[in-house]
Amino acid sequence: MRVFAVVVVGLLVEWAAVVAAFGAWGVLPTLGLLVLGGVVGLVLLRREGTRALGxxxxxxxxRRAPHQEVADGxxxxxxxxxxxxxxxxxxLVGLFLLFPPTRRLVSRRMARRAEERERALLLNLRHGRDPMAGGVVVEGDVVDLAPRTPATGPARPELP
Structure with a gap:
C-alpha cells in the first residue's frame, strides 16, 4: 500500500512539474527538454548497463558472489x-541512479535495510513468533482423522 501511495504522489508531482514547465517556458522548449532528458538518459543507461553486465x-x-553487480543491475x-x-x-531520479557513486550509496542503504529486516525476522523466529501471521508458532504433529472406509479407501494413498 505504501508503494502505491508513493507512485501516485510521484505521478501527481511529476505532472504538476510538467504543467508548470509548460506554463513557464511554453510547449516546444518543455517537449525539447523532455526528449533531451530521455535521449541522454538512454545513452547513459546503455553505457552503464553494458558496464554492469561486464x-x-x-x-x-x-567465482565471486556478484552481490554488488546484481544490485547495480x-x-x-x-x-x-x-x-x-x-x-x-x-x-532526475533515473539519472541519479545511473551514476556509479550515487548508485553505490543507494545499494548500500538497500543492503543495510535488508540486513536489518533479516535480523528482525531471525529474532522473531528464535523467540517463537510467526512474523507472517503475527502469532505464536506451535510445534506439533498433524493427525489425520478422516474415516477410512473400504469404499473410499485410505485418506492418503499408500505406497507399494
Whole structure:
C-alpha cells in the first residue's frame, strides 16, 4: 500500500512539474527538454548497463558472489524505467541512479535495510513468533482423522 501511495504522489508531482514547465517556458522548449532528458538518459543507461553486465560476467567468471553487480543491475533497470516515464523529476531520479557513486550509496542503504529486516525476522523466529501471521508458532504433529472406509479407501494413498 505504501508503494502505491508513493507512485501516485510521484505521478501527481511529476505532472504538476510538467504543467508548470509548460506554463513557464511554453510547449516546444518543455517537449525539447523532455526528449533531451530521455535521449541522454538512454545513452547513459546503455553505457552503464553494458558496464554492469561486464562486471557481473567478471564476478561469475572469477567465482565471486556478484552481490554488488546484481544490485547495480536492479538499480540500472529502475533508472531505465524512470527515464522512460515522461517527466523531469523521474528523469532526475533515473539519472541519479545511473551514476556509479550515487548508485553505490543507494545499494548500500538497500543492503543495510535488508540486513536489518533479516535480523528482525531471525529474532522473531528464535523467540517463537510467526512474523507472517503475527502469532505464536506451535510445534506439533498433524493427525489425520478422516474415516477410512473400504469404499473410499485410505485418506492418503499408500505406497507399494
Amino acid at each position: 562486471a557481473f560476467s567478471e564476478a561469475v567468471r572469477t 536492479v538499480l540500472i533497470a529502475a533508472a531505465g524505467l524512470l527515464i522512460l516515464v515522461p517527466g523531469f523529476l523521474s528523469d
